[in-house]
Amino acid sequence: MENTTDGTWDTMAVELNDNILETLRELKFTHMTPVQAACIPLFMRNKDVAAEAVTGSGKTLAFVIPILEVLLRREEKLKKMQVGALVVTPTRELAVQINEVIGRFLQKFPQFTQMLMIGGNNPMEDVEKFKERGAHIVVATPGRLEDMFRRKGDGVDLAGSVKSLDVLVLDEADRLLDMGFENSLNAILSFLPKQRRTGLFSATQTQELEKLVRAGLRNPVRIVVKEKGTADSATVRTPARLCNYYTVCRAEDKFNQLVAFLRQHKHQKQLVFFSTCACVEYFGRALEILVKKVRVHCIHGKILFLIFAFVHRCGRTARIGNHGNALVFLLPMEESYVNFLSINQKCPLRKMPAVNDVVDVLPKVKALAQADRAVFEKGMKAFVSYVQAYAKHECSLIFRVKDLDFSSVARGFALLRLPKMPELRGKSFPDFQPVALDTDTIRYKDKQREKLRQKTLAELKLRQQDDDKTRTKKAVGNHAWSKQKAKKNRRKKNAAKRKRAQCSDDDDQDIEELMKDTRLLKKLKKGQICEGDFERQITGGANH
Known part of the structure; x- marks a missing residue:
């Protein structure tokens, strides 16, 4: 079916709770998308669903609303430690977004509790939070969820809590497998009851995904939502109304190009993604100053996004039938990523020439850093986090940290000096000139x-x-x-020397007397003296 609106929520084939309808109106969701119109009634009729639809087609509401309806219609109300619904998604970012959507609806359903289980924080915090409050709806990433199942020794029995599970949702299931979570998913499925409703949502269907469907779903209804004008949904992973572009520039020119692009399109809503939250904080602050008459909102949820997935990021625009454009900035050595996206991700990109009349704004960013230590520190943290994120890129054959021109990147970050970090240790960077300033003297604007x-x-x-x-x-x-020790040693040496000298004098005297006795003995043998004379002289010599 085509991705056009498919009626209002009030005309849905199944009756929805009034509070759900009221929340939809508050969120300004007046019309259903095809994936919502198809999935919600099936879910609510206790059918397993395997839905294939492009990013931005409204999949989140297609499973959030059935989850709420199923839990509301339970004959036996959920107890504190019972989990009624579980949503598994590949990234922390997506988990946070889904959790926020569920939270908006739960404002009208205080009888239900929810919990977010994702990496990035101490797992014992999740353990204590679950023990204290429980969770009727859990949104989680696979690694943290699998870990929580194995923490019975810490006093949390999640395996026991999910025995009451009604609904399991695997969102962005193709990405779950792409990112290597197959073993974790199999482990998670082994803890779950067989009698449950399961929804699997993905942008594409693959052989690996088909195995997961057979393992996790029972006789599912398959739903394929095609984009208007496309014969085969497997050839496109982004909305048809989304135009994808890329531009190539040096690292030191990237921010200048971005500012120039935003200035030229300041009358349109723009969503800019950076690889880390530290970069969001730093460049967001700079954009507030550099792009006039535009409100800049920095959103990152204190989550470090280590994996840049262009397909799923660009799907944040052209949503629910709207038009949109996406532009990715690539370094010259990264241009092969375009072919990767086209072949492996079914996401073709068109080249956009670099923006003309680009103004060098980096000196202004440097001036901001010199005027406020907070900006200086944000820049250093942003650079470090960018390099570390680059080193962990999921497409490491193309994005290789060893090929990065650190000097060019540092200039693009408008750094005053290079930070101390393992990746730079033992290397020289003659192409980077630090400012002639002791950065310890930079003061905070905040008094x-x-x-x-x-x-x-x-x-x-x-x-x-x-x-x-x-x-x-x-x-x-x-x-x-x-x-004192040296003086004592000298005394010892002098004493030893005197002793040796004294011994030497005694030895000389003994030798002289021995020679005298020898001469007397020779005279005796020659008859020159008699024995009486010999004895007198020997004795006298001895007494002397």
Whole structure:
């Protein structure tokens, strides 16, 4: 079926709860999309569903509404530690978005609790939160969910809690498999009851996905939502009304190109994705200053997005039948990513020439950093996080951190100096010129923050002085001890020398007397003296 509107919510074939309809109106969702019109009635008639639809076709409401309706219609109400619905999704970002949508509906259903289980925080926090509050609806990423199932020793029995499960949803199932979660999914499925409703949503159908369908769903109804004008949905993974472009530029030109592009399209709504939340904080602050008369909102949910998935990011536009455009900035060494997207992700891109009349805004960003330590520190953190995210890119054959021109990237980040980090250790960067400024002297614009920094610096200085005094005192003590030891050693040496000299004199005297006795003995043998004379002289010599 084509991706056009398919009637209003009030005309749906099944009756929906009034509070659900009211929330839909508050969210300004007046019309259903085809995937919603097809999936919701089937779900509510206890059918398993395997739906294939492009990103941005409204899949989230297609399973959130059935989850709420199924739980509301339970004969036996859920207890505190019973899980009624489980949504598994590949990324933290998507999990947060789904959890927020569910939260909007649950404002009118306080009898239900929800919980987000994703990586990035201490798993024991999730354990304690679940033990304290339980969760009727759980939204999770596979790794953290599998880990929670195995934490019975920590006092949480998630395997026991899901025995009451009514609905399982595997969202972006193709991505779950692409990202290597097959083993985790099989482990998770082994804990779940067989009597449940299961919904599997994906942008494409593959052989690997077919195996998952057979393992996790029972005689599912298959739904394929095709884009208007496409004969085969498997050839396209993004909405037909979405035009995808790419442009190639050096790392040091990328931000200038972005600012120029946003200035030219300031009258349109723009969504800009960066690889990390630190980059969002830094460049978002710069854009507030550089793009005039435009409101800039920084949204990242304190989540570090280590994987850049263009297909799923660009699907945030051209949603629910609307038109949209997506543009990705690539470095020259990354241009082969275009072919990868076209062949492997079924997402062709058209090349967009670089923006003309680009103004170099990087000096202004540097000036911002020199005027406010907060901006300086944000830039350093953004650079570090960017390099670390690049090193963990899912397409590592194309995005290789060893090929990055760190000097060019640093210039593109308008850094005042390079940070100390393992990736830069032992390398020289003659193409990067740090500013002639002691960055320790840069002050915070926030007076309270600067006051606290100065206090900390003063304390560190006092501590350093105390350490220096201790080292000096110890050095002086060591010097005096060394001096005394040397003097003692000299006395020992002189005494030994005198002893050797005395021994030497005694030896000389003994030798002289022995020679005298020898001469007397020779005279005796020659008859020159008699024995009486010999004895007298020998005895006299001895008494002398």
